[in-house]
Amino acid sequence: MKLTIQKDELNDAIQQVSKAVSSRPAIPILGGIKFDVAHHGVTLTASDTDISIQSFIPAEIGDKTIIRVSKPGSIVLAAKFFVEIVKKLPENDIEMEISDGLQVSIRSGSTDIQMVGLDAEEFPVLPSIEENDTFAVPGDLLKAMVRQTAFAASTSEQTPILTGVLWSLHEGEFKFVATDRHRLSSRTTYVETNPDYKFGNIVIAGKTLNELSKIVPDANTPVEIVVADNQVLFKVDRVLFFSRILDGTYPDTSKIIPQVFKTELTLETKKLTDAIDRAYLMSREEKTNIVRLVTLEDGTIEVSSSSSELGRVTEQMDVKEFSGDPLRIAFNSKYMLDALKVIDSEHIFIGFNGAMSPIIIRPTDHSHNLHIILPYRTTS
Known part of the structure; x- marks a missing residue:
């Protein structure tokens, strides 16, 4: 040579x-x-x-x-x-x-x-994949789908299947779902493909998708995807990226997403993100990350951290829309921030069904992106 x-x-x-x-x-x-x-x-x-x-x-x-x-x-x-x-x-x-x-x-x-x-x-031989059915996703869209879901995958190897992101394709709807049992994030888009082509229970490790994102260009360069029995192949320009599919069956998460709510809020995404970020600074010192959200009689909400030796953060926020029952809820502020920071919309919808029911967060201008966070039970 x-x-x-x-x-x-x-x-x-x-x-x-x-x-x-x-x-x-x-x-x-x-x-x-x-x-x-x-x-x-x-x-x-x-x-x-x-x-x-x-x-x-x-x-x-x-x-x-x-x-x-x-x-x-x-x-x-x-x-x-x-x-x-x-x-x-x-x-x-x-x-x-x-x-x-x-x-x-x-x-x-x-x-x-x-x-x-x-x-x-x-050197090990690369997987041999039959390219019978392929479809393409613009690179910037694929990166967005990974960014808006992979963070919610588990980092615990005790449940290996949950360290991955679930993929499904049905009638052109391409969907990612990730959960660590405490939170869930999903993202959907539509792709051009053979109408009869579909798959489910394709699970790819979250860390693998994050590595893929580093290779995929930010532009809308098409990324060709081939799904086989135990491998997924991504073609990006002159690069081939093979990923092993995780073994096991991903849990059915469709039944945990409520369609009606006792309390509904519409808020400015950035203002809520900033308020929770400030409360998180204090709550993380206690290593609990617990922040409370309370609806007030004047139609505003109050965001506050748990009291610690350093003190406490409390602030009130106007809401764009509010309907339903009064609410007092506690949640992991880091989980909430992770979700809020990947929502690209100006306003968000938050739906509640009581202090111990899942918190639903989604953009107001489209239904492609959804986040769920389980609340905390607190004594006060």
Whole structure:
């Protein structure tokens, strides 16, 4: 293997695939990045078995030569060192050559680095996926769907299925749901696909989707999605991102969402977010995060933190609309803030059915996004 490659393109591809490199690999080869060098370009691959990322660098982009290949070949290089060294190389032209066995020479300007590689034949083979049914989601929309749901997934490995985000597709409605049993967030959109194509109980780890978001561009570049038996493949430009589907059955959450409410409030999203954020500052000192919301006789609401050694935060807010029974409710302010900060609408609707029933939060201008928070039972 011998080639000359442009540093910028190589560095971009390394940054993408390195997100799949295991920080504590079960076997040494999973701590590496595989290079497959051919005359038409270089393919980089990394995998931790849960996710695999492959990035292709073509030999030419437009009229610009990116790679000159003297001799094709394959090698696996330790990611931890290689990721950092490429960024620090002095020139844009990088020459790589297997000089003796698995010894690799990396030259740039006057810098000459010798690395010991690993046998590419030992690198795990990427999943084989039949691309019978595919659909596409704009990159910025997919990122928004992840941002508005993945935070509600559980971080406890005691219930592995809840560490994921549930996907479903039915009659063109593409839906994400995440819950950790204390809160729930969902987001829906409509996609163009075969009307008969549908799936349910596809669960992808929340942390995997967050890594995917880092690769997906902010623009409305289409992300092609292929769902198979135990893998989901995402195609973004010249990058392939494979994710394992979590084993198990996701709980049915549809029955916990009430349709009618005893108390209904419409509020300015930013004002409520800021008020709860100030109360959270004090409540987190008690490590309870408990904040109370009370409706007052004059039609306003009061937001207050629990009393602590430092003191207490109390403030009143006007509401845009209020109907139904008076209310006094306590909730985890961090959970509420997490939900409020991903709602892009100017006003929100909050529905209550009493102090111990789920709190429903949703935008007023559309029904694509929904959040549920379980309240706290308090003695006062």
